[in-house]
Amino acid sequence: MAALFFYQWLPVPAFLKSTAQISTGTVPAGVQLVVVAAAATGTGKGTPGTPVSGGVIPGPIPLDIITGIGSTCTGKGPVNGRQLASLSLVNNAAFDNLDFKKSGTFSVT
Incomplete structure (x- = not known):
């Protein structure tokens, strides 16, 4: 499980956001990658x-996962x-095309 840690000092009212995108490769057919950011925890x-x-x-286009930072x-x-x-396996028509004998690489940034 990945974790996101950050420290940011901004002049009010500036806000930032975190985004996710597939930066290299492709997600295999039959697999659905969903990036979910949990609520902030800790001190x-x-x-x-x-x-x-x-x-x-x-x-391929960055999508917001956290806004209003x-x-x-x-x-x-x-x-x-x-x-x-x-990471989810989606039970749809594309799932039938999933080939467990093949491998590939993709990056999410």
């Missing part, structure tokens, strides 16, 4: 932003920040 303070409800299915510190360590990840 951090400030405005850690709001995760997009239900997550996003990344493609202001001046904040999530803390550091395994219980601080946000958990990110989700």
Whole structure:
């Protein structure tokens, strides 16, 4: 499971966002990658932003996964920040084309 930690100091009212996209390769047919950002946890303070409800299915264009990030510190360590990840096998027509004998690589940034 990936985690997102960040520290940001911004002049009010500036806000940032975190995005996800497939930067290299392709997701195999029959697999649906959904990036979900959990609620911020831990000892951090400030405005850690709001995760997009239900997550996003990344493609070649960056999609927002967390919006409204202001001046904040999530803390550091395994219980601080946000958990990110989700990988689903989708039971649809494309799932029938999934070949478990093939391998490939893709990157999400």
